[in-house]
Amino acid sequence: MNIVVCVKHVPDATANRTFRASDNTVDRAGVDGLLSELDEYAVEEALKIAEAGDGEVTVLTMGPEPATDAIRKSLQMGAHKGVHVSDDAIHGSDAIATSLVLAAALKRLEYDLVLCGMASTDGVMGLVPAMLAERLGIPALTYAVEVSIDGDRVTVRRDSDTAVETVVAPLPAVVSVTDQINEPRYPSFKGIMAAKKKPVETWTLADLDVDASQVGLDAAGTAVTSYQARPPRSSGTVISDEGDGGVQLVDFLAAQKFV
Amino acid sequence: MSEILVLVDHDDGAVRKTTTELLTIARRLGEPSAVYVGAGAEAARETLQAYGAAKVYVADSPDMDEYLVAPKVEVLAQLMASASPAAVLIPSTPEGKDIAGRLAIRTDSGVITDAVDARPGGGEGLETTQSVFAGGYTVEARVTRGTPIVTVKPNSATPEQAEGAAQVESVSVTIPDSARATRITDRQPRTKSGRPELTEAAIVVSGGRGTGGDFAPVEAFADSLGAAVGASRAAVDSGWYPHAFQVGQTGKTVSPQLYVAAGISGAIQHRAGMQTSKTIVAVNKDSDSPIFDLVDFGVVGDLHKILPQATEEITRRKG
Numbered sequence: 001m002n003i004v005v006c007v008k009h010v011p012d013a014t015a016n017r018t019f020r021a022s023d024n025t026v027d028r029a030g031v032d033g034l035l036s037e038l039d040e041y042a043v044e045e046a047l048k049i050a051e052a053g054d055g056e057v058t059v060l061t062m063g064p065e066p067a068t069d070a071i072r073k074s075l076q077m078g079a080h081k082g083v084h085v086s087d088d089a090i091h092g093s094d095a096i097a098t099s100l101v102l103a104a105a106l107k108r109l110e111y112d113l114v115l116c117g118m119a120s121t122d123g124v125m126g127l128v129p130a131m132l133a134e135r136l137g138i139p140a141l142t143y144a145v146e147v148s149i150d151g152d153r154v155t156v157r158r159d160s161d162t163a164v165e166t167v168v169a170p171l172p173a174v175v176s177v178t179d180q181i182n183e184p185r186y187p188s189f190k191g192i193m194a195a196k197k198k199p200v201e202t203w204t205l206a207d208l209d210v211d212a213s214q215v216g217l218d219a220a221g222t223a224v225t226s227y228q229a230r231p232p233r234s235s236g237t238v239i240s241d242e243g244d245g246g247v248q249l250v251d252f253l254a255a256q257k258f259v
Numbered sequence: 260m261s262e263i264l265v266l267v268d269h270d271d272g273a274v275r276k277t278t279t280e281l282l283t284i285a286r287r288l289g290e291p292s293a294v295y296v297g298a299g300a301e302a303a304r305e306t307l308q309a310y311g312a313a314k315v316y317v318a319d320s321p322d323m324d325e326y327l328v329a330p331k332v333e334v335l336a337q338l339m340a341s342a343s344p345a346a347v348l349i350p351s352t353p354e355g356k357d358i359a360g361r362l363a364i365r366t367d368s369g370v371i372t373d374a375v376d377a378r379p380g381g382g383e384g385l386e387t388t389q390s391v392f393a394g395g396y397t398v399e400a401r402v403t404r405g406t407p408i409v410t411v412k413p414n415s416a417t418p419e420q421a422e423g424a425a426q427v428e429s430v431s432v433t434i435p436d437s438a439r440a441t442r443i444t445d446r447q448p449r450t451k452s453g454r455p456e457l458t459e460a461a462i463v464v465s466g467g468r469g470t471g472g473d474f475a476p477v478e479a480f481a482d483s484l485g486a487a488v489g490a491s492r493a494a495v496d497s498g499w500y501p502h503a504f505q506v507g508q509t510g511k512t513v514s515p516q517l518y519v520a521a522g523i524s525g526a527i528q529h530r531a532g533m534q535t536s537k538t539i540v541a542v543n544k545d546s547d548s549p550i551f552d553l554v555d556f557g558v559v560g561d562l563h564k565i566l567p568q569a570t571e572e573i574t575r576r577k578g
């Protein structure tokens with residue numbers, strides 16, 4: 001069983017994320033990056049499936065040079081090898097181009113199962129998994145909270161607003177997982193040491209036969225025309241409960257016409 | 260006038276409020292056509308008409324419910340080719356995003372997710388507004404290629420009535436064999452809480468780890484205000500409240516008139532789901548909690564004392 005996990009390197013959500021003034025793209029240089037937390041769940045699920053049977057886990061990322069850290073962290077967790085697609089022409093790519101490049105890379109890899117996070121923590125679009133499936137012509141089972149493999153079939157449980165669903169599809173398939181699915185492991189000391197020897201390949205667009213004109217900012221189907229930091233909320237009133245905190249709260253709500 | 264496709268979100272004929280919001284936004288862009296997939300279109304037509312749908316495309320076949328997004332993708336792709344709409348509006352739900360992603364690849368069109376507004380772009384298609392980086396930034400964007408596909412968040416517009424012709428056109432849909440391979444084999448509907456929908460409510464009262472697992476004071480306070488109940492991930496992970504009620508990055512984004520956070524610290528991932536609320540109130544026993552940086556009004560103290568007192572006071576004032 002060959003599992004490929006698509007992982008993204010993103011600016012740390014707890015830092016002050018911002019945009020590049022020159023082209024309105026996400027600033028990936030000014031803020032420390034890390035493996036998108038939501039992709040850790042996909043890596044963990046891949047490792048569990050591989051450990052339960054006999055599987056090999058490859059992590060695939062597309063991004064500038066530092067994105068290799070996302071691969072490194074996944075290898076430390078236990079993934080077997082990594083593929084990093086890196087090319088200057090990729091800067092500014094939208095989800096359409098990202099899925100084009102990742103699909104081209106997947107075609108060069110062997111896969112029975114492609115695992116993704118539910119969304120990247122920077123763009124939070126949650127589009128790439130469905131787009132990958134559309135490009136590869138295989139099923140997409142998104143927002144899984146439980147995954148099981150039975151021979152050449154995958155079954156997932158989805159927990160939607162209106163219902164809990166069980167969905168079945170033949171492999172190969174793309175599955176995206178939510179943060180409800182598992183508890184990602186921390187790399188062990190052994191894992192950190194072992195990761196140093198694991199193979200990581202770097203591919204360019206030329207290796208994938210993807211033309212540079214199909215990706216990057218100029219090829220994007222959308223453009224951010226302006227961005228503005230949300231003005232800080234004006235500081236409100238904070239009181240200490242001296243026994244009548246509940247009543248004071250209602251006084252405030254009544255003054256605002258909520259009561 | 261240019262045609263705008265609006266994918267109808269419905270529960271067996273009961274049109275959800277998000278749809279009337281989308282129809283309202285669509286009218287600012289052109290002439291809305293509702294796209295209804297599944298059973299129950301007859302019952303839905305009246306609402307779609309009242310909110311200005313000029314056309315109602317209806318696609319229904321008996322086995323449609325067994326597949327994930329495939330029927331909706333097929334219908335929309337077919338209509339995008341035959342009707343050449345100026346834009347396609349889809350509700351910003353997990354399903355809506357899957358549909359939008361697949362359509363964007365099929366039609367080589369730019370896609371924008373989680374818009375809170377869409378308006379004519381001054382001669383150049385449409386312009387949208389989104390909130391990004393956990394609500395830290397507001398961006399404006401445009402689609403520069405193909406037919407704009409936009410997923411719109413709930414509560415982005417106040418639904419306004421305007422009579423439309425609601426001319427029904429049936430659309431036949433063939434689900435390709437490849438898509439038939441993916442099947443829903445079981446579906447257990449959720450029991451309804453009887454409270455307002457979390458993403459649609461004017462008031463939301465959420466509880467966190469500070470409830471210690473007892474949501475009764477949170478629910479009672481919510482009910483006294485006619486509010487929806489939400490929860491932090493810590494409360495959901497502890498099994499105290501169902502995941503469908505989680506507010507935050509990996510739960511729901513809410514933007515109500517009033518948001519009350521009780522026993523919630525205000526982590527960035529939680530703020531991502533509520534910081535665009537109009538008025539924010541917090542009850543927390545730790546005055547250093549980051550949630551107090553966001554509040555219009557905060558009470559430092561024990562929620563198990565403060566919420567019941569407030570509930571009682573509201574009941575008393577209502578007389």
Ligand SMILES: Cc1cc2nc3c(=O)[nH]c(=O)nc-3n(C[C@H](O)[C@H](O)[C@H](O)COP(=O)(O)OP(=O)(O)OC[C@H]3O[C@@H](n4cnc5c(N)ncnc54)[C@H](O)[C@@H]3O)c2cc1C
Pocket residue numbers: 037038179466467468469470490491492493494505506507508509510511521522523524525526527528529532542543544545548560561562563
């Ligand atoms: C990838 C990822 C996604 C996430 N997504 C989400 C998300 O969608 N939503 C979300 O909420 N979180 C999310 N989180 C988790 C988030 O980081 C926080 O861990 C979580 O929000 C904390 O919940 P809390 O505020 O209830 O708990 P805590 O941070 O433990 O805070 C509890 C608060 O209750 C107060 N308190 C305790 N007792 C009382 C009392 N008796 N009366 C009053 N106050 C009291 C304490 O002072 C404290 O401030 C995510 C995390 C990650 C890594």
Ligand SMILES: Nc1ncnc2c1ncn2[C@@H]1O[C@H](COP(=O)(O)O)[C@@H](O)[C@H]1O
Pocket residue numbers: 005006007008009036038039042060061062063095098102115116117118119120121123124125126127128129
């Ligand atoms: N540049 C990338 N490299 C690898 N995987 C990605 C990349 N961008 C997105 N993904 C995958 O697609 C998922 C959804 O991302 P998004 O559609 O950007 O929200 C992520 O959780 C990743 O699994």
